[in-house]
Amino acid sequence: MDFVSWGRSPWGDNVLIRISWDLFWAALVGGVLFLLAHGGYMLFSPHRKRPANEVDRLEAERRGLPDQIARHSFVARVFHWVMAAAMLVLVFTSFLPVIGIKFAWVYWHWVAGVLLTASIMFHIVHATVFLDFWSIWVGPKDIPEMKSEIMRELGREDIPGPRPGKYPLGNRLYHLVVMVAGLAVIATGLLMMYRVRTPLLERNPYVMSDPAWGFTYVLHGVAGVGFVGLIIAHIYFALRPEKLWITKAMVFGTITRRQYLEYHDPDRWRAEPSGTTQPTGPHAA
DSSP, rough: OOOOOEEEEEEEEEEEEOOOOOOHHHHHHHHHHHHHHHHHHTTTTOOOOOOOHHHHHHHTTTSOSEEEEEOOOOHHHHHHHHHHHHHHHHHHHHHTGGGGGOOOHHHHHHHHHHHHHHHHHHHHHHHHHSGGHHHHOOOGGHHHHHHHHHHHHOOOOOOOOEEEEEEEHHHHHHHHHHHHHHHHHHHHHHHHHGGOOSSOOOOOOOOOOHHHHHHHHHHHHHHHHHHHHHHHHHHHHHHGGGGHHHHHHHHHHHHHHHHHHHHOOTTTEEOOSSOEOOOOSSOOO
């Protein structure tokens, strides 16, 4: 399998052109295989959450909790769905021509890229100013939570350990990967706008050398292929029965008191009696 495609510059030099489309098919097949493997594993997984008797005890201890607990603000939900729409348009306009579906994809691709860039810039400001910026990040402090999650998955409920705050460890790791791929695709995509005619930038394909353009196209393609697998995984987990409560929260903004106590540590993500959430500690949001 080839990983990159090469061509010749006007001066006869070998230069990178783009990634090989074999990588797209590899990402697609890999995503499908992951779905099958994880789906088979989940047939035997205990889907770990707090036992019912422990949740009953917590409910009795925390009678001030509202029936519905805010998880995502309206602004955060709008950002999520705008970003999701932009991502899907970018992926489809990139790879539909690869499988033989021809249309004027360049216009829709760069427009979606600008929308994605604007939404990400807004999100950085919103998360920094209005949310707990560090609640989504992963670091050495999360090692105890990782160990406890592994032990619970192995059926060792007898071994004490922290439960997630607002964002489970898997969500935070996914966010980290998406951030790296997203910044790569945005940075290279903005440079590539010099190669097409848009009202935003004057076309100038000579702002970089041919080798630099080749590297830019390859990096953009690698990040784009990465998003094929990331989007497949994201949609898969969003539609899994045991995860639908999280997906509904991204639509309606709230979760039930029972779900809050089943899956989260109330001391790491505190819900106020009013139904609003206040950031507390490094894992709050």
